[in-house]
Structures are given as structure tokens and as C-alpha cells.
Amino acid sequence: MNAAMLRPVLESRTEAEARFEAKRRRLGQIVAPLVFVAMSALPLPGLTPQAHALAAITSLTVILWITEAIPLAAAALLAPALAVLLGVTDATDALAPLASPLIFLFMGGFMLALGLAEQGLDRRAALWLLGRRWVAGSPARASAAIAVATYLMSMWISNTATTAMMIPVALGLCRTIRAAAPVEDQPRFDRHAEGMLLGLTYAASLGGIATPVGTAPNVIALGMLESQLHLRIDFFQWMSFALPTSAITLGVVLLYAAWRFPSPIARLGALADNVEAELARLGPMSAGERRAAAVFMLAVFGWLTPAVLKLSLGPGHAWTAWANGGLDEGVVALLCGVLLCLLPSGKGDGKPVLAWERAMQLDWSTLLLLGGGLSLGKLMFETGLAKAMAGGALAAVGPLAQSPLGLLFFSTALVLVLTEITSNVATTSMMVPVLIAIAQAGGHDPLPLVLCVTMAASFAFMLPVSTPPNAIAYGTGKIRIGSMMRFGVLLDLAGLFIIFACGALLLPHLRFG
Template sequence: MSTLTTVTEQPPKLAGEERFDYIRGRFGLIAALPLLIGILVLPIDMPNPQQAMLAVLTVVVLLWITEPVPIPVTALIGIALLVVLGVGTPQEVYGSFGSATVFLVIGAFILARAMTVHGLDRRFALKVLSFPGIGNSTYRTAAAFGVVACILSMFVSSSATAAMLLPIGIGVVKTIGDLIQEQNPGIKTNRTKFSCLLMLSIAYGASIGSVLTPITGIANVIGRGTIERMTGYKVELFDWISMSAPYLLVMGAVMWVALILVNRPEVKHIRGGQDYFRAHYADLGPMNRGERNVLVIFLVTVVLWVLPSLVTTFGITSPIVTAFTDHLNEGSVVVLTAGLLFFLPRGNGSGESTLTWTEAAKIDWGTVLLVGAGLTIGTMMNATGLAETLGTTIARATGVQSSWVLALIAIVMGLVISETTSNTASVGIVVPIIIPIALAIGVDPIIPAMAGVFGANAGAMLPVSTPPNAIVYGSGYVPMIKMIGTGIFIDIICIPLIFGAVVGIGSLIALHV
């Protein structure tokens, strides 16, 4: 095994941040019940189910923003209240948990878990980082981490990507930090601008990569599922990528410029950094059977995911082909392919399958619950008529008349809310509001709703904005002022970029109901 430096301790969370979280949580806890009761008894001209739905929605949004309890717990409490308060029957309220979107998340999480169990994600990361010329430059090392995070998060969740790369990054910060100090005696700490640059590269790379497809990013899954439930329109994979790919490329360059401007490393060149990555990659040894099984299953899943879009794009009309692809629902595909991992032998002589249920059961069930609850809220807002009522009221109050103005509002709403709560919660709040506003003013709702989804994914200023931000902030190598300074720059630039990608390209590809 390599004798290179590893890091097991992480600096503690700053006391000021803990105090802010405590005050925010206490406020939400104290205000939730009075707010719920107040809206329920408010004398407003609204049917009882609508008023109860409004009360639950308001309290859920409050608790998502203040987080006195974990966000998935709030989601569960919210949907239970929908039944208790008579908003809908148990079958209507809990029916969304049988959605293909929920099973898409479960299957994707199991597949991602298999990658982590067998170290396939780590192998890929270290292989890229050991390429010639990367480890000897602080700029190229940080950029490589960002690129790796971006690519991995296209296929694995952004939070899993950041969590996987964090210990590698901390080891690099420690080892390369020691090398920097040896070569530059004036630098007395590993908490350098380079360490901040590297950590933020991981966070922002993971966040932006998850935007590419509607499948990997949980906010994307919730947004797309809500759009489909409220409008009956499904945003196809290729249509999504047509908008997200140009945005990703330009936004990636903008993020890198922002990172460099705020966190320019103290030194450019280091000696011995390349050896660090190569030694750790060598420690992995050759790819074993378990890794090969996971890789093959992953590739098969991707092919089956894109096949229906390819058939549509190239105008293939064969009855056999179309009959087959019409049933290739993304959720069913990944559940079936992930299920094969429990049949394929691990190949290490243990008699175990490539993935055991004990290993698979460690997926993030909280996010699964959040996805189901988010779909439930959108469905019940439609069923009770609250979505239409809110849309009409807000449209009259704001005077919005055009699709592009509404799209701009959706971007800003998604961005601002994601900076105070998570991107998943932001999508769950913004999309169910934007769609009825669009319908109320007589414009197609798809582009404004998609703008809200992209906006919610763009939050970069605070640890709470996205899971990768929170993960790297917890390392202690990212001062709050640095994250805010970099994030403000990114937030401002992303608004016109999202507008161009969603409104501009979305209009060109005729994205509408």
C-alpha cells in the first residue's frame, strides 16, 4: 500500500454557522403550528380542501427553509397532514409513491451504490488525476477535480460524487500542502487558497454536472416529474440535453474564472504531486470481476435510457422497434438492470452476488421519500385547484403577460430559494407555482417551468444551497466569505446563461405541450 499522507480528521464546523442553523431551526419550529392553524381558520373565499392544501404547503415551505428537522421528515409530515386535513384520500395522496419517477431514483441509487461498493467511481477519478502534467500544477490539479466531479455527477448523484471525491481531495490538500510548504517556507498552513480552490472545484463541478440529464440530479427528477404530472408533457432526454449541454460548457468556464479570481493559488507549480495520484491508482490493482459487472450493467442502462430518444430522433418507424422502445420507461429500465447486480456473482470466491441487499439498503432513502412527497404536493395542488387559484392570483398581482418574463421570474425564484434552502426543495416550491401562473396568463408552461428547474440547480453561494456545497464546506477548508464571494459572481452570471439555454434553445427545439 502507498505510504502517502492520508487525512482522517476534519476541522469542526464554525460556531457562527452552528448558531445560525440553531436560530433558524428554532424559528421554524415555533412558527410552524401557529401558521398552520392561522391559515386553516383564515376567513378566505376558498374551498376547504384548497385552504387546507395552502396551509400545508406554506408550513412545508417554512420547514424546508428553516430545517428544524431533516427535509425528508418535513416531506413525510406534510403528506400525512394532507390526509388528516381531508385534502385527499390516502390512495390519492400516497399514490405518487408508485410513480415511475420514484423507482427511477431507487434504481439509480442502487446502481450508484454498486459503483461505490466496488470502487469504480474512485478508479475513474484517480485514473484521470494521474494523467501526465496534472499533479504538478495547482491549477491543473484543481481543474481536474472539477472535471472529474462534473463527469461523475452526470451518472452518479452530485452528493455521492462530492462525498467520494472529498477524502481524495483532503489527502491531496494535505500532501500537496506539505510539498508547497517545503518549497515555500513563508506558507505556514495547509488551509491555503489552493485548498479552497480545490474544494470548491469539487462542489461546483458536481453541481453543474448533475444538470446535464433529467435522470441523475434529484432536483431534475422532481422538476421533470412535477411538469409531467401537472401538464401531461414529458421532457425527452435529448430535448433536455439540447438545453443543458451548451449551458454546462459555458457555465463551467464561468465557474472556473470565478474560482480563479477569488481563490488564486499561492504557487503554480509543485513537485511530487503527480506521484501522489499515480501511487494511489496503482494501489487499486487491476479491475476485478465485480467492477466489470457494474461497468457492463451501467453501460447497458445508459444505452436503454437513450434508445427511445434515438428512435424518435432518427424517425425509425419499425413496429417491432417502436413497440419495444415505447415500454422502455427510465424507471423500469434502471430497476431491471440494477436488479441484475443481485444475480451476477461477485467473483471473489465468497459466493456473494455483485451487490448484496445489505449494501444496497444503504442508499439515501430520505431523498427517495423527498421525491415522492414532491410529486404528491404537485399532484394535490392540481387536484384541489389550488394551483390554478395561485396562478391566477399571482398573475393578476404581478401583471406578467409573456412566457419569457415568467421564465426570468422562475429563474430568479429558483435561484434565490435554493440559496436559502436546498435545490430539491426549491424545485418543489417553484415549479408547482410557475406552471399554474403560465396557464392563467395563457402561455405554454413548459419553458418557464424548465427555467425554474435550472435556476434551482444554480445556487452556489451558501453551504445549504446544494449538497456538494455542504459537503465541502464541512471539510473546514472553505471559509464562508470565499464561498459567498465566488457564489455571488456565479449567481449573477448564471441568470442570462440559463435564460439563453432554456428560453432560446427551448424555443428553437419547439419545447411545448
């Protein structure tokens, strides 16, 4: 199909999508307040007045997020504001998560990304990756390569920090591929770029599952197993089941992305030559690039140091204790972000690597979205709403939860749902002790339940607010929420059966303790 034939198809598809999005927004503007009023008026036995009010607020917020009836950040900020207005909590408690260290991790991560982009290092990295022989000019292989690289990095660095580091590289990769593509194929390459960013995002969450230090829920679960069951699981024992589980799910991500977001062209013949020529034009790294790279590596070192000290010296060592407190990820990100604004670029013009004016062009909307989402998740646990939801869901499945496999399946499914709208750390903290008690009361081994539920807490793929990597990727403006939800639903379903199979088939053959 030539350009003249292709253009009307693409334009009509865009118009149809625009009409659908407009209808979806109008529907949300009508349904969200109606559901809010209905939830407020309906009796909800077993809930405190505060939890009842928050249930209505949560319903309103989730519908606004799904339909995008108003900007996502506005909907997220509406939740804590209404919580204060309706007496769920006070303003200090409701708004405190907007100043969470996680928010500052994002802020510093965005500054690092801007610094790399300002000096052109993201473009150089993208060109270098594209120029590897095994990529061979294939956009599909380039997309898979960046997902696998993200997965491997996220095993050792937080998924948030990994996503913040890799998104600029992916965006540079997308720009380079699009520039080398024929004009008539560029809209379809934009869709391929959407799949690349989603694959990267989900790979970051999956990589965090694979090691004990990959993400916070893993550490929480290990601590509860040791304190409540006196069971210590070491690094390699964790990886013996978590690595296969996350790797299989990554395979699902790559296969679905290749099918749902295909590259229009199997190989761009001129891509390798163009990349080589572009790299030659860039010449050797400038002083600004080297300094931006050095600060970037300093941030990585700061993020890795607490985990390295814990593994090498033990959690009780004085240096480990200092690193856990002093090298908070948010503090490291902020210090390195500010350092970029102080360090001269070396161009002789007196300008820093990242000008402060440029640094303040970071994505504030995404930061507010995250802050509002964190506030809502925190309030759900403080009011007991999340616990009531969990108890109600487990009671609803009845006799099926009485068997070990039934309890394992439905607990995993429940956490997969909860983690889409609440923090995975909060979900793990609340669910693990409850499920240990349920398993022990039924005479079941709680270990498979704890491990599977902990992994499920990181399977948050449907909404931008489900997990920080989702929010960062959505903040690029290149991902439609409909695409994220469809991809996320598939991964949640696949993850449910993969995790269940791990708990039912793999864990009984592994030795712990």
C-alpha cells in the first residue's frame, strides 16, 4: 500500500479513536458522580463512616481514571481533597504522600533524564544500541533488546529508578527509528513505539520480582516470614522460584508486544548505515556528556550501595544501617539531579550540564498523579477499607478457599486486583500477615501463599497509577490509557496462572529454611 492509499486509512482510524475517546470521557463525567452518590447513600455494613466515605471516593476516582473524564492528575488530587472534605482524615495526613520520598525519587529521576537528554547522551546511547550487529537494523529486535536490558537492570536497582534511567534511551531509540522510516510508515512506527515503551515498563516491574532486593514487597515478605514463621530465605533460594516466574512472564510481554504493536517493516535497510553515519557525526563524547554520564553512574552507585552492603556485610552491620537510612533512593536522586545543575558543562559558556530553568520543565502532572495515588492507597489501609475488601473477597469464594490450592488461587487473584489501585508495598504489608493467619488456621503451609502473593503485588500493569514505572512511561505522552489497560489485563490474567503454577508445581520441590 503506497502513501496515498495508506493516509486515509490512518486518518479515519485516528478520527474513530478520537470519537471513541470523547464518548468515553462524556460517559465518565456522567457515571462517576452517579456512582459516587450511590455509594455514599447505600448502606455498607462493617465499614466505619470514614471507610464508607472513602469507598465512594475510591469508586469516583477509579472511574475518572479509567475514562479519563478529567486529567488523571486532577482526578488523583481530587481523592485526598474529598477525603478531607468528607471527614475521612485531616489535611496533613491526606496530603503528606505528595511529599513522599518516592515523589522526590521521581523528581530526581526526571532531572537525570533531562540532563542526559540536554547533553545528547540519550541519543548516543540509542544509536549505539541500534548499531549492534545482532539488532541488524530490526526495529522489533531493538524493542525486545531494550526490554531485556531493563529487566536485567531492574533485578538490582528499583524498578522506578530503572524506568527513569531507561525511558530516555527508549525515546531516543524511537526517534531514531522513526526518522529512518519511510514517511508513510511513520504513524505505524508511533504505535510500535507505544509497544516498546509498554514492554520496557512491564519489564522493569518483572525484573524487580526476580531478586530479594529488586523491589520493596520482596523485603517485606522476607521479613515477615522470618519474624512470624522463623523461616529465613536466602538470595539464591528466592531466585530459584522468582526468576523463572518473572522470566516466563517477560516472554509473554515480548510476544504480545511483537504481535499487538508490530513494526511495519521487518528490517530498515538504511538503518545500520544511518546509525553508523550519525555516530560518526557525533564524534567523541563531549565534556558535558561525560559529566552527565558520571553523575548518572553516581546515582546508580548510590541506589545499589545499600543492597550490596546488605548482601556482603549483612543487614546488622553499621555501614548497612547507615546506607539504608542515608542513601535513600529519593535523596540520591535529588542530590544527583541538583549536581547536574551545579556542574559546568565544559563548553566554556559558563552554563551547567542542566540549566535550572530546563530542570523545572519536568513532568509535574505525573508527580501530582503519583502523589494523589499514594494518598488514596494510604487512606484505604488507614480506614480499614482495603482490609474489608480483602476479607469480603475471600469470604465470597466460600469453600474454594478452604483447600490450599483454592486459597492460593483466590488470594493471588485478589492481590492482583488490589495492587492495581493501591501501593504494592501497602498491599503486601496488609495482606501477608492476614494470609499467614488464614493459612495457619486452615492447617495449610503459608509459605507458597506468601511468596505468590508477594510476586502478585508487583503485577500492577493496568493503570498509570498502579505502579511508578507505569506513571513514568505514561508521562511521556506516547502511551494511550486504552493500550495500557488492554495490555495490563492480559498480563494480569497470564500472571495469575503463571504465579499459581509456580506456587502449585515449583515451590513444593524447593527446599527452604
